[in-house]
Amino acid sequence: MLGPDVTWYLSVSAILFSIGALGVLLRRSPLIILLSLEIMLNSCNLALISFARQNGESSGQVFAITVMAIAASEVVVGLGLIVAMSRRKLPLDVDRLTTLRG
């Protein structure tokens, strides 16, 4: 394999995952939290694809594509919730959303 070992890709993936986790924990806007979730999902995809390359087995890439489809559906529902929140004049701040009642 030309270039860096799989270990290098895995370290990028680990750092990326913790950056995403930091975003989810730190930020209060549901939009930024969704974006950080995307970062975390993509870091998992990178790890899956690195392990697929390491084992010479394409199945990991199939998992990555499945994760991508799940992430797309999660974005649809999350953005739908955000739009519904803004239409009901709820604050876009996860700290102030203390009840689930519409």
Add this chain to the structure above:
Amino acid sequence: MGNVLVWFVWFVAAFACLGSALAVVSFQNPFYSALALIGNLGSLAVLYLLLSAEFVAAAQVLVYAGAVMVMFLFVIAYLGGEADAPWAGGPSWQVLAAVCAASAILVEIVVAIGQTSGGRLTHAPAITNAFGSPSEIGRLFLTDHLLAFEVTSIVLLAAAVGGVILGHHSRVEDERRARA
């Protein structure tokens, strides 16, 4: 020579990836965050190409950086100034705890991978041209991973129905709210 070139591309892509991820988390304006995420997804696609996952890289650019991010940008534009997410608010101990938790996750991942791999991660096997090609992925989807393929279609259908219901504009409800 080829080795040096791959290392160079790897470094550029990896640092672009980490830098844009930090930008996503730190920008106040969600529009800039979404743009930074597009850069992040693009550089990840370059890393996928280096791992000879051509089909996943193409799907990443088309589905993620294309369709999903356009949806994000549409919603952010629809919300306008309401979507702004300033850093203010929240006690400092919360920020500290968040940083501690994120670093703990990082340490955990590194330890878990290091302990289970046991130095087996340094020699990747040689692969054929078929590895990661669309035909190979399609064959796996329709043979070994057929269940995942079918379940994904159900999940996508459920998400589509959920999106329609969440975005549904009920006239009765509007009138009730107007009266209240």
